[in-house]
Amino acid sequence: MLKRLGKYEIIAELGRGAMGEVFKARDPLIGRLVALKTISDALVGKPDLLARFYQEARSAGTLQHPNVVTVYELGKEGDTPYIAMEYLEGESLEKMIDCRPALPLSQKLGYIVPVCRALEYAHKRGVIHRDIKPGNVMVTTEGSVKVVDFGIARLLDASSTQTGMLIGTLGYMAPQQIQGEHADERSDIWAVGVMFYELMCYERPFTGQNHAALMMNIMTEEPRRLSEAVPDCPANVAALVHRMLRKDISERFQSMEEVLLELDPIWRH
Secondary structure, three states: OOOOOOOOOEEEEEHHHHEEEEEEEOOOOOOEEEEEEEEEEEHHHOOOHHHHHHHHHHHHHHOOOOOOEEEEEEEEEEEEEEEEEOOOOEEHHHHHHHHOOOOHHHHHHHHHHHHHHHHHHHHHHOOOOOOOOOEEEHHHHOOOOOOOOHHHHHHHHHHHHHHHHOOOOOHOOOHHHHHOOOOOOHHHHHHHHHHHHHHHOOOOOOOOOHHHHHHHHHHOOOOOHHHHHOOOOOHHHHHHHHHHHHOOOOOOOOOHHHHHHHHHHHHOO
């Protein structure tokens, strides 16, 4: 394992993914723990993708919000580009959903509302996430909710056909993205709707035995009504989730601001 990357002292490897490796590291100058993400050799060899990645990461680095993971630095050590970002102690919403805990509605809303606020903030600054899913939402040990990996999805999109990177993400993609259309705020709204649905009943609104079947279901099938899956789900919550999942983009919420105008009062009630 690497001992050092740039000025950072490597403490442990946290994981490996399609993008590259993730390390827990320490900035010796100020004693701060950071998460270091390196970019895989397969992507480093594609200058156009790398340039796009840097552009996206710089955009993400301008986001300063309590529910967005902070990007500290973009760097390069030899041929290894990396991002230094806020180190989070906690677990992803994906791991939490896998455990199917019996949570009150207020707690579930307490996970979704901060995600919506983070995206509202980003969208107003022209930054679309493109890869909202439970694995990209962290709940810290202090109870804070943080959205991670802004901007990385665009790099993955461009290389997904060669590497099969769509596997974990496809279930959260809006019909428009599957058709190859430009991702915008409403794509992120759809993805939050899928995640919200999954958090409410611990099953995804769209499933399929393979990629083709899943894509077809997202394009053509209506999800099971939340009121059936969760009989005690309040009608206003179910209606909000299903509007986030409207296939016709003009019938969906048009902005996170619109979503929060309906969601905030429910949460505060």
